[in-house]
Amino acid sequence: MATKFSSSLRHLLRPSPFFASLRPTRRRPEWRFFTPVAGPSENSPRKEEVVVVGAGIAGLATALSLHRIGVRSVVLEQGDSLRTGGISLSLAKNGWRALDVIGVGDELRSQFLQIQGLVMRSEDGRELRSFSFEEEAPGQELRAVERRVLVETLASRLPPNTISFSSRLKSIERQGSEGTLLELDDGSRVLAKIVIACDGVHSPVAKWMGFSEPKYVGHCVFRGLGLYPDGRSFKPKVNYLYGRGMRAGFVPMSSTKVYWFICFNSPSPGPRTSDPYALKKEAFDLVRGWPQELLDVMQKTPEDFVHKTPLADRWLWPGFSPRSWANGVVVIGDAWHPMTPNLGQGACCALEDAVVLVSKLRGVIGGRSKLIDQALREYAQERWARVFPLTIRANLVGSLSQWENPVFCSFRNNILIPRLASLGPLTKHTNFECEPLEPAGSA
Numbered sequence: 001m002a003t004k005f006s007s008s009l010r011h012l013l014r015p016s017p018f019f020a021s022l023r024p025t026r027r028r029p030e031w032r033f034f035t036p037v038a039g040p041s042e043n044s045p046r047k048e049e050v051v052v053v054g055a056g057i058a059g060l061a062t063a064l065s066l067h068r069i070g071v072r073s074v075v076l077e078q079g080d081s082l083r084t085g086g087i088s089l090s091l092a093k094n095g096w097r098a099l100d101v102i103g104v105g106d107e108l109r110s111q112f113l114q115i116q117g118l119v120m121r122s123e124d125g126r127e128l129r130s131f132s133f134e135e136e137a138p139g140q141e142l143r144a145v146e147r148r149v150l151v152e153t154l155a156s157r158l159p160p161n162t163i164s165f166s167s168r169l170k171s172i173e174r175q176g177s178e179g180t181l182l183e184l185d186d187g188s189r190v191l192a193k194i195v196i197a198c199d200g201v202h203s204p205v206a207k208w209m210g211f212s213e214p215k216y217v218g219h220c221v222f223r224g225l226g227l228y229p230d231g232r233s234f235k236p237k238v239n240y241l242y243g244r245g246m247r248a249g250f251v252p253m254s255s256t257k258v259y260w261f262i263c264f265n266s267p268s269p270g271p272r273t274s275d276p277y278a279l280k281k282e283a284f285d286l287v288r289g290w291p292q293e294l295l296d297v298m299q300k301t302p303e304d305f306v307h308k309t310p311l312a313d314r315w316l317w318p319g320f321s322p323r324s325w326a327n328g329v330v331v332i333g334d335a336w337h338p339m340t341p342n343l344g345q346g347a348c349c350a351l352e353d354a355v356v357l358v359s360k361l362r363g364v365i366g367g368r369s370k371l372i373d374q375a376l377r378e379y380a381q382e383r384w385a386r387v388f389p390l391t392i393r394a395n396l397v398g399s400l401s402q403w404e405n406p407v408f409c410s411f412r413n414n415i416l417i418p419r420l421a422s423l424g425p426l427t428k429h430t431n432f433e434c435e436p437l438e439p440a441g442s443a
């Protein structure tokens, strides 16, 4: 039965030759085709010690961190396979530190270019400022990583049967000292001692805990991936272009792939467009007349590789925001602290969350609920102090970069960027240290 399901699904999901050429050549991992945790006919809930909700960056990093300390977990993912969209993420040295602790840093490093600095230009191509990491922020490590490769790499290191696909969480209910009851869309139920909610920006678990929906910040972003199958040598720098109420950028990921984005002001998120040709045209219309280098990268982008996303965040005001943990349930990653991507820190912080949370839980999983809640409280306190200021800062950097007023833009382009900006303080938030993850009781 299971084999039949797998093979028919494989047939349905078989990629077109074009997409197949973009996928890694290594064997397709087996975790893509697991069946849901339990059939709808089962009445009694399946019992689990640790359940992770969501197989995104935070969820997979958490499951892998748990695996490293010898703890088994089940990851419930609503999709029938890994969600591999999202184009690219810039990971700074804090993200790499977390990936090293999880044990996948070097595998990913070998596939993506190390960025050496930044070049900032105005929309007419005039250079405003150029920064070198070596000179102004030594020790920085920045790479633009394809999200698909990141999630597939994390998932490939998990033991078989860790991820349960087609397992969408429908409802959640506290069951006293027994744990938390999770009901899935297909009617199956899981009773978990610990629930780690990594279910993203519109997290149902965060909603259940009393968090409001993230707030739209007034700008949207187009993202795309330019493909150069024959290879091309790009300078390993992040290229930023500043206009009025709009900015764009591109960054080489490897010799064959370049990530680009356009961030533009819009009073509302606008209608959802699914027509990829219309999306690409809309993106081009925004940057008509901008430097050819950017337009060339956009031209090299297949329509399916263009996405539009409205940006939103949620500020975790002390005293007003709900607690992020209670009775063995905790929210992490975007589910807890969605932030705008202006500092490139959302995924980096999700990775940090995962390793810090698991280091706090090390030694208490399987023990008394009181100790587990104490670990969750310590985690939440430590991480709140980290993510709340970053969320605000990312929002402010976004507002400043999206200025429309010509006087403000002139001040930004002629004084702020060329004379006042300094890379050291601007990247200080990427400092992050954490202990290696080892099973409890080992040295």
Ligand SMILES: Cc1cc2nc3c(=O)[nH]c(=O)nc-3n(C[C@H](O)[C@H](O)[C@H](O)COP(=O)(O)OP(=O)(O)OC[C@H]3O[C@@H](n4cnc5c(N)ncnc54)[C@H](O)[C@@H]3O)c2cc1C
Pocket: 053, 054, 055, 056, 057, 058, 059, 076, 077, 078, 079, 083, 086, 088, 089, 090, 091, 167, 168, 169, 170, 198, 199, 200, 201, 203, 204, 221, 223, 309, 332, 333, 334, 335, 341, 343, 344, 345, 346, 347, 348, 349, 350
């Ligand atoms: C335009 C843009 C650019 C960005 N650039 C960067 C960058 O350069 N650097 C950086 O560090 N960060 C960046 N980010 C942020 C980064 O993408 C997020 O912070 C990160 O993906 C959060 O990971 P997550 O695991 O918390 O959530 P997600 O990756 O969204 O994963 C959530 C998972 O939960 C699953 N799920 C949801 N609901 C349910 C349910 N009910 N039941 C079961 N499963 C469920 C989803 O299917 C999904 O797999 C960017 C974000 C945006 C929007």
